[in-house]
Amino acid sequence: MTATQQNIVIVGASIAGHGLANELLATLPKSHRILLIDALGFAFWPIASLRAAVAPGWEEKVTVPLTNEHVFPAGSPHQVIAPNKVVELRENSIILEHPFEGSTEVPFYKCVIATGSAQPSPMRPSGSWTEQEYIGALKKNQEDLKKAKKIVIVGGGTVGVEFAGEARALLPNTSITIVHTDTSLLSPTPLASEKTTQEASSWTSPPTNPKLSTALEKVANKQKLELIFSDRVNIPQEGSVAPTSADWDGSFGLQSGEKTLTLASGKKIKADYVFLSVGNKPNSSIVQKTDPSAITSGLVAVDPYLRVVSKNDNSPLGKNYYAIGDVSSAPGAKTAWNAGLSAKAAAVNLVNEIQGKSLVRYDPGTFSGLFVPVGPADGAGSLTIPYLGTWTVGGGMVKSAKGKALFVDKGFAGLFKGSKKVAIKV
Ligand SMILES: Cc1cc2nc3c(=O)[nH]c(=O)nc-3n(C[C@H](O)[C@H](O)[C@H](O)COP(=O)(O)OP(=O)(O)OC[C@H]3O[C@@H](n4cnc5c(N)ncnc54)[C@H](O)[C@@H]3O)c2cc1C
Numbered sequence: 001m002t003a004t005q006q007n008i009v010i011v012g013a014s015i016a017g018h019g020l021a022n023e024l025l026a027t028l029p030k031s032h033r034i035l036l037i038d039a040l041g042f043a044f045w046p047i048a049s050l051r052a053a054v055a056p057g058w059e060e061k062v063t064v065p066l067t068n069e070h071v072f073p074a075g076s077p078h079q080v081i082a083p084n085k086v087v088e089l090r091e092n093s094i095i096l097e098h099p100f101e102g103s104t105e106v107p108f109y110k111c112v113i114a115t116g117s118a119q120p121s122p123m124r125p126s127g128s129w130t131e132q133e134y135i136g137a138l139k140k141n142q143e144d145l146k147k148a149k150k151i152v153i154v155g156g157g158t159v160g161v162e163f164a165g166e167a168r169a170l171l172p173n174t175s176i177t178i179v180h181t182d183t184s185l186l187s188p189t190p191l192a193s194e195k196t197t198q199e200a201s202s203w204t205s206p207p208t209n210p211k212l213s214t215a216l217e218k219v220a221n222k223q224k225l226e227l228i229f230s231d232r233v234n235i236p237q238e239g240s241v242a243p244t245s246a247d248w249d250g251s252f253g254l255q256s257g258e259k260t261l262t263l264a265s266g267k268k269i270k271a272d273y274v275f276l277s278v279g280n281k282p283n284s285s286i287v288q289k290t291d292p293s294a295i296t297s298g299l300v301a302v303d304p305y306l307r308v309v310s311k312n313d314n315s316p317l318g319k320n321y322y323a324i325g326d327v328s329s330a331p332g333a334k335t336a337w338n339a340g341l342s343a344k345a346a347a348v349n350l351v352n353e354i355q356g357k358s359l360v361r362y363d364p365g366t367f368s369g370l371f372v373p374v375g376p377a378d379g380a381g382s383l384t385i386p387y388l389g390t391w392t393v394g395g396g397m398v399k400s401a402k403g404k405a406l407f408v409d410k411g412f413a414g415l416f417k418g419s420k421k422v423a424i425k426v
Pocket of ligand 1: 335
């Protein structure tokens with residue numbers, strides 16, 4: 001760093017944060033350097049985490065150590081700071097858990113929050129794990145799953161459906177049941193709160209294309225996945241049911257024997273392996289702690305330029321912060337595609353601010369795709385193309401576009417622009 005160089009701090013080095021660093025590599029003036037911070041010492045690829053939790057060998061394809069050599073070209077002034085957690089946000093600086101360049105306080109010109117969302121392992125690693133601990137958890141799940149005779153999946157969104165497909169590919173004769181609150185797979189029915197209010201207490205996915213739900217149901221029936229709709233599994237509070245009980249105690253994964261799960265309808269079903277896929281939670285707690293007025297529906301509130309906004313005029317976050325990816329209230333579904341689009345848009349606006357130019361409004365556009373693999377060789381998808389409308393696509397296209405490689409080779413490995421090349425083979 002030169003004496004006058006200013007920092008662009010990016011908190012979170014996953015699809016949004018790492019994508020932003022890549023965009024800035026080409027455009028950031030020499031007066032500034034990037035500090036890319038992550039609580040984890042490794043990058044992970046959530047899109048393939050379900051396969052990695054089921055199929056032996058895949059646990060080696062979903063993580064890469066977060067180092068300068070992997071992320072930044074040789075001789076660049078930019079720095080990866082990982083593992084290191086941002087614990088506090090101030091108007092012109094952030095506070096780290098561990099010192100960097102001799103201090104836990106790091107000053108910045110602008111700070112971008114890209115802290116994403118949280119889901120339990122195996123979908124995502126726990127915040128304090130090492131790479132080896134995450135790989136170990138994935139391997140353990142692979143072993144546990146092989147012992148299962150009756151699998152119950154709680155939640156029939158994309159994660160539940162994808163997990164069912166991965167499990168079926170490995171276990172052709174095991175009973176697999178998905179229990180889902182909606183009338184079909186994914187979320188074809190708009191929620192009442194979306195119809196009546198602009199601001200819900202927490203963020204929920206927009207409704208999905210009903211034709212995609214129907215297509216996925218057909219694939220599920222072909223794969224002999226049992227589907228229970230318009231019902232929900234009662235999840236007991238932690239500690240309220242003894243692990244020795246014949247009733248399920250709410251725990252994830254392989255059970256100590258066959259357990260009884262009770263549904264809201266009163267129906268009872270048996271399982272010796274329970275997979276919980278009941279949604280994403282935005283990782284917005286550091287913003288919430290600094291200024292609750294900068295949170296909307298659980299997300300970090302941003303203006304049309306992706307700058308953090310607050311209802312509090314004196315907010316320390318009101319001038320120098322941006323938010324992108326899953327944690328941001330920017331329009332669009334919480335997907336890797338949109339995380340990448342918001343990273344591109346934030347890069348343009350950060351450079352425009354440095355150069356004193358006008359900011360550009362963020363527009364995710366109308367192109368969108370939702371491809372849901374049900375195992376490596378089948379699935380269904382929905383594609384919305386401007387002026388052409390929305391199309392449902394079949395298993396062959398989902399397999400070749402996504403299901404076979406889950407983008408680990410190009411999407412994940414392709415993020416790393418450093419001197420040490422990253423190659424992931426499928
Ligand atoms: C199982 C699964 C399957 C998915 N499949 C698809 C798919 O097929 N297609 C698709 O488009 N999307 C998919 N998604 C969604 C996609 O993965 C997310 O939209 C994407 O990861 C969002 O990226 P992000 O960078 O905003 O956040 P995240 O990927 O959540 O990353 C946030 C990062 O911030 C770090 N962090 C958090 N707090 C701090 C802190 N205080 N200090 C430092 N670092 C911090 C975390 O360690 C993490 O690395 C899937 C998600 C899951 C879980």
